[in-house]
Amino acid sequence: MTDRWSAWITGTAACLTVAVLAWIAADLIRGVGVVRWQFFVHGPEDFGRGGGVAPMIVASLWLVLISWAVVIPLGILAATALVVGRLHQWPGLRWVEWALDLLAATPSVVIGLFGNAFFCVALGLGFSLLAGGLTLGCMTLPLFVRTTQIGLQAAVTQHYATASALGLALPTTLLRIVLPAAGPAMSAALILATGRSLAETAALIFTSGYVPRMPLSAFDSGRSLSVHVYDLAMNVSGGDQAARGTALVLVVLLLAINAASRLLLGQHGIGILHSVNVGRSNTRA
């Protein structure tokens, strides 16, 4: 086959690929008329056909912040331990890698089942933002650990030998040198995890529920933006336009998040983003 023919064929495939994105975007854009400033400050009316999405924004904020409370402490500890452990050749690290890979591959609906059984029923939290946020924390943990780990590994490679040569103790090395150096990677990891949380729907339906009301505390049930899109699309006849508007708000939020993580990670980070998207762990030497 000549190069000209192959260029045509592959080029057509590329057009098709981009056309999918264009098609989805073209449909979403039709919802732009719904999004006015009132959309952000009012609650839904007439089952979401009118009004706004203020309670869903607040519920999403709750969910994200609660998931941070799980992800930040556990994630930083796990990532640091993986990097330090590799340096000191701790036994059994391989199992942690396996566990993280498995967690990353676990379908969100299965994590939701766990969240329902553990947080809602066993811990007695019921359908609440707290239960939903904790579930999201478990879900995004591997993503956060993997991304943080990359930054930590770079910092360790760069500074650890020097620090040891200077006779600095492990805590000093970690707290004063390695962790600060990995700061951007950690923030990027947090942003990526936040994006994943905001996009999630399945794990939330039976952990945080879908009450379309302004949540008054973390013990209330709340409906995230993504669950609202689902409900409008499936259960509200004449709700398509509002669903487009809500989806648009969600997507713009996620785009901002993606841009922020790109800024943080710099040129080096494109590879990280790619490997995260591809779902393959990138810790192999």
Place this chain on the structure above:
Amino acid sequence: MYRTITELGIKGSLVAGVVAPIVLVLSIFGFLTIEAWPALVDVPWAEMLFRPAWHPAVEADQGDFGLAAMLVASLAVSLGAVLIAGPVAWLTGIWAAFYAPPRWSQGVLRCMELLAGLPSVVIGFWGLVQVVPLLGELAAPGTCLLAGCIVLAAMILPGLVIAFYVGMRGVAAELQLAAAAVGLRRWTFVQRIVRPALRQPTVDALIVQGGRALGETMAVLMVVGNVVQFPTSWWDPVRPITANIALEMPYAEGIHRATLFAGGLMLLGVIALLVIAMRLQWRREGA
């Protein structure tokens, strides 16, 4: 003294950090098993695995608890997605890696990142308002296996394109100059050198994305019609196991609820096997 205590504290918390993911995985398995236990005991395994009839009830002897049709539906819908997205992504990767001007290939990659960033519920919504009515023109009502495959294909497309592109550029960086020096045409280079070199990474990427498709819930649930049956054609409505969980979990009770957890456990088992296979494969590669 102070130093050693701090050091001990830090080491202790690091150990806690390293143990946390393992504990989490074990508790997921544990809680799923506990919740699924009544079903594992009371419903014959042969019924769950091989019977297609799903008429759940609170008591084991009042209903049918066959997961077979839903397992098959899950496999069919993800396989279909891989079959649709795989070739398109492979060709797009070739174009971006070898034919496109750098600016254009960067553009395609940016688009893929955008597509990868869309929440599944948004892609499902697109499927519901655009793909389903279109398929409905051909065969009403349009909610069917094929719609699920298309929606999932759109979801896994970006991951595949990026994986293929990164792999192809890797090969090209090593060999493209040499190939050009001996006068190979680009297509010959792709077919004879890139394709064999990337056989394993390609299979890996397809498995990873197929696994994602297998676990996807909302996008599929919105477009497949959710009728429990063995699919006999692309136009049949089906209900994958994930959709079943999301549909019935909010109100299930007793054995019904336990069977849903058993379905989740099965799904987790399949995913775990995939992950283990991949890890073993990598280790062999690394050796």
Place this chain on the structure above:
Amino acid sequence: MASLSIPHRLLLLLLISAITVLAATWRHPSRSARVVVTGSSTIAPLMAEIGREFERLHPGIHIDVQTGGSSRGIVDVRRGLADVGMVSRSLRAEEADLTAHLIARDGIGLIVHADNPVRELKREEIVALFTGQLSNWQQLGWLDLPVVIVHKASGRSTHELFLEHFGLSDRDIDADVVIGDNEQGIKTVGSNRAAIGYVSIGAAEYAQAHGQSIRLLPLEGIAPSSDELMAGRYPLARQLNLVTRGTPSPPAQQLIDFTLSSEAAPMIRRMYFVPHDN
């Protein structure tokens, strides 16, 4: 601080604004009593409406309404996840541990797309349609169009009562789409010319009145309307109940009393249900 990069500032900004918003919306749990109401998707829109009015009259009490089907209402009340369950049928013998409060009557009606010219279906025709023996609208004197059967997921009382009335078993049904809430059924039928399904009459009348392209079919010659329900003539009628277990909390009891009061009756009628008193 000056050295913070832009994304870091964004993160900080997000954190601060999130905390501000949450602090602004936070109410101390003990200051506002909460009543969790879950269950039937038929009753949920009504209780959401009544709850809003109730909250206006009783500031400090917060009503949470979630759907999921009648079974969920019963499960949640038994598990203590909900204070009040919504059940759109009468309680069964094995559910004697719960107390039912009858709030209204409703029926289950067959719906088709507004374009569908079929005006009436006989009992045998309905059975034949849902079991797949009649599979084309041509056989009923319309276009050559394969019938799309919209069926409810099991565990929904609408599903159980429908099957019971026609003496069918879930195993006999040859469905094309399986749906959850009434609204999903209405949306599916309204966007599909060849579809036929069954939903709560109240929900269907409400949707029709709000311009949805569906039409209710009479059943055994009797129109599915509030009047016929009130007269007790419609064959596939059912109770709408609120259920509780043991002694309800004071705010839950207040909510039930309010729902049963004459103040709530107009709201019930606005949702095209028949208030209990009539």
